Amino acid sequence: PENSIIVAIDGPAAAGKGTLARRLAVEFDLACLDTGSLYRAVAAKLLASGGDPGDEAAGAAMAAGLTPEDLERPDLRGEGVGEAASQVSAIPAVRKALLAFQRDFAHHPPDGKRGAVLDGRDIGTVVCPDACAKLFVTASPEERARRRHEELLGRGEASIYARVLQDMQARDARDARRDAAPLKPADDADVLDTSELDAETAFRKARDIVARKCLHREAQDQH
Ligand code: CDP
Ligand code: CDP
Numbered sequence: 001p002e003n004s005i006i007v008a009i010d011g012p013a014a015a016g017k018g019t020l021a022r023r024l025a026v027e028f029d030l031a032c033l034d035t036g037s038l039y040r041a042v043a044a045k046l047l048a049s050g051g052d053p054g055d056e057a058a059g060a061a062m063a064a065g066l067t068p069e070d071l072e073r074p075d076l077r078g079e080g081v082g083e084a085a086s087q088v089s090a091i092p093a094v095r096k097a098l099l100a101f102q103r104d105f106a107h108h109p110p111d112g113k114r115g116a117v118l119d120g121r122d123i124g125t126v127v128c129p130d131a132c133a134k135l136f137v138t139a140s141p142e143e144r145a146r147r148r149h150e151e152l153l154g155r156g157e158a159s160i161y162a163r164v165l166q167d168m169q170a171r172d173a174r175d176a177r178r179d180a181a182p183l184k185p186a187d188d189a190d191v192l193d194t195s196e197l198d199a200e201t202a203f204r205k206a207r208d209i210v211a212r213k214c215l216h217r218e219a220q221d222q223h
């Protein structure tokens with residue numbers, strides 16, 4: 001629909017994209033899609049079947065056969081799966097297989113919502129270049145590693161900060177350097193550095209940007 005609101009949130013690992021996406025979705029009554037979970041589900045299925053995340057044909061077949069239940073797998077959030085997701089996500093056939101689902105979600109959001117928030121790496125650049133607001137959320141590697149480390153400990157998983165930092169930097173570098181839809185801010189993105197911001201302050205800044213960029217048409221309609 002012409003008045004629909006699409007909010008794109010991109011950025012490196014543990015920048016706070018998902019946290020922000022969920023809060024913006026509630027605030028503006030939008031559907032919400034964590035696109036990383038698609039790549040994580042492909043990777044988790046591949047690993048569970050004994051496959052290799054570098055196997056392009058196997059990755060493409062998994063992506064093409066992905067079901068909604070796959071997104072509910074309990075093993076998606078670990079860093080091992082995150083690493084494998086970064087490997088499968090560099091395969092163009094995998095990205096292609098997941099593109100239509102993401103675009104359909106954005107343009108025909110479920111539950112009769114008036115729009116959608118999607119978070120990932122290439123939402124503003126590739127999946128939804130037509131988004132009314134594009135946020136590139138980032139923070140220093142040390143702060144992001146600290147957040148992810150806390151998160152893992154909170155889930156009762158073993159975690160070593162220095163290891164999380166190292167693995168995360170390697171994953172971000174791979175995501176930024178790949179040829180297929182690399183991690184980078186869209187030309188028209190608003191960059192939000194949350195290194196020194198708590199989640200509430202980051203949310204308020206993002207909310208103001210979305211209101212300014214996406215609601216002007218609705219505001220004009222009322223005049
Ligand atoms: O989705 P992404 O991997 O970018 O990050 P997330 O899953 O939203 O996790 C970010 C973690 O950092 C959560 O535990 C948040 O509570 C915390 N955090 C945040 O999201 N935003 C801040 N400005 C500060 C902390
Ligand atoms: O939560 P975190 O930021 O650690 O990772 P994620 O958003 O769940 O994404 C896992 C991996 O999937 C990333 O490292 C990317 O390689 C890939 N991904 C992607 O290529 N494109 C997206 N739109 C989302 C995720």
